[in-house]
Amino acid sequence: MTSKKNVLEVKNLQAWFGKFHAVKGVSTDYPEKSITAIIGPSGCGKSTYLRCLNRIHEEVPGARSSGQALLLGQDIFAPEVDPVELRQNIGMVFQKPNPFPALSIFENVVVGLKLQGIKNKAKLLETAERCLRKAALWEEVKDKLHQQGTSLSGGQQQRLCIARALAVNPPVLLMDEPTSALDPIASAKIEELMQDLKEDFTVIVVTHNMQQAARVADYTSFLMLGELVEHGPSEIIFTNPKQSKTEDYITGRFG
Amino acid sequence: MSLSSEELREEIIKMGALVEKILTLALDRRSSLDEIFQIENEVNQYHKTIDDDVFKYIALKTPIARDLRMALSVMKINAELERMADQAVSITHWSQKVKGQYPIISTMTREVLQMVKAGIDAFVEADVRKATDVIQRDQNINDLNREVIKVFLGRMQTAEITFEEGFSVIRVAKNLERIGDLTTNIAEDVIFLVSGDDIRHGKGEKIARKYLKGDEV
Numbered sequence: 001m002t003s004k005k006n007v008l009e010v011k012n013l014q015a016w017f018g019k020f021h022a023v024k025g026v027s028t029d030y031p032e033k034s035i036t037a038i039i040g041p042s043g044c045g046k047s048t049y050l051r052c053l054n055r056i057h058e059e060v061p062g063a064r065s066s067g068q069a070l071l072l073g074q075d076i077f078a079p080e081v082d083p084v085e086l087r088q089n090i091g092m093v094f095q096k097p098n099p100f101p102a103l104s105i106f107e108n109v110v111v112g113l114k115l116q117g118i119k120n121k122a123k124l125l126e127t128a129e130r131c132l133r134k135a136a137l138w139e140e141v142k143d144k145l146h147q148q149g150t151s152l153s154g155g156q157q158q159r160l161c162i163a164r165a166l167a168v169n170p171p172v173l174l175m176d177e178p179t180s181a182l183d184p185i186a187s188a189k190i191e192e193l194m195q196d197l198k199e200d201f202t203v204i205v206v207t208h209n210m211q212q213a214a215r216v217a218d219y220t221s222f223l224m225l226g227e228l229v230e231h232g233p234s235e236i237i238f239t240n241p242k243q244s245k246t247e248d249y250i251t252g253r254f255g
Numbered sequence: 256m257s258l259s260s261e262e263l264r265e266e267i268i269k270m271g272a273l274v275e276k277i278l279t280l281a282l283d284r285r286s287s288l289d290e291i292f293q294i295e296n297e298v299n300q301y302h303k304t305i306d307d308d309v310f311k312y313i314a315l316k317t318p319i320a321r322d323l324r325m326a327l328s329v330m331k332i333n334a335e336l337e338r339m340a341d342q343a344v345s346i347t348h349w350s351q352k353v354k355g356q357y358p359i360i361s362t363m364t365r366e367v368l369q370m371v372k373a374g375i376d377a378f379v380e381a382d383v384r385k386a387t388d389v390i391q392r393d394q395n396i397n398d399l400n401r402e403v404i405k406v407f408l409g410r411m412q413t414a415e416i417t418f419e420e421g422f423s424v425i426r427v428a429k430n431l432e433r434i435g436d437l438t439t440n441i442a443e444d445v446i447f448l449v450s451g452d453d454i455r456h457g458k459g460e461k462i463a464r465k466y467l468k469g470d471e472v
Contacts, residue, residue, distance in 0.1 A: 210319060211317050211319075214319060237320075238319045238320060238323075239319070239320060239323065239324070239451065240320065240324070240450075240451030241320055246320075247320045247321055250319055250320050251318070251319060251320050251321055251322045
């Protein structure tokens, strides 16, 4: 595990909303082909932290951040980095599925490629099929690619959003509570999908579901009041964490 | 509805008290086999109930970290306690055949009872130092058992005592030695419960020494 190279290295990341210090100097390495879960009480800064990593945090008026996040060695906060381009390298899947309502299933998947100027229909179709297969959705939608994305069930919509994120082939995929709006069957499919995705991507997932973190994540970070309390292999965090705060939280004794 | 981790712990404490009682009665040699069987039956019921409660607890509460360690420890200690009650039955059976009074058996009995009490206390108080102390006491019990075998084999060979007498004494000592082992297992489970360290099979001697010295772990 330790011999894997790091795809993303976050160093002393801080984030503010106005005067409110939401993330206080978090540093973590994310190895290739791994899943890291971020857990912590509501309001502990985990979503803000995630949103810093594809620079959507800074879109909020009054919000700012500092520190470094080296994506394959390059700082994503460097002045020459275009946030829009960055988001093609660090994809995001949100809590509630958010397919573009006016677009078909096919168009939803390839929208990122179209924005990149790719018009070759064969290429777009090939990418759509590959990504929908990877998102374990192809068999369910292959006969209705031109129906609206919003016609699908919640679980299918979430997998569509994952396919959309995969289309631009980002090395890092961020997921913000991707299953909290889904039933157990749809959640299980997403979890299974995450295991497949880590073969090609580095996944960072925020979750409130301890069992989910324990099931899917290779590593787990516990955040509290904006600080990283503990980070380590999930098999340690969920059996014998080093910090009593971590143990108290994951066993439901506070939070 | 499943129990909480605290309720599982309380069940083991109750069962531990019952096992202490059966051992005390078996070792003072005044109870009949029937009386001992009656308590053993109660212990067996506890054994099944606690296993079932742990099973439901794991299924329904999907415990992690200290709650999971508690569930696993309760399940293991449950099995150790049940085996200790079996030993009490065996002791009653063999000690009824023993005619004489032997100071070495009295010493062993006293040591084992103290050890069992300390082992259960270590669980109740989640005290790793007490648990380590229990583990260290086991050596003394093993030594006494070897001594009993040596001495009583000699007495049987010289016909100083009958074969039945000697064999029964050796069986009682063996049962006592076994109770020492089972108590050691409980103490090891307590260390796992509190610290997550698995010190079984000698691998954890260093850790055990650390506990005894009172170092931070």
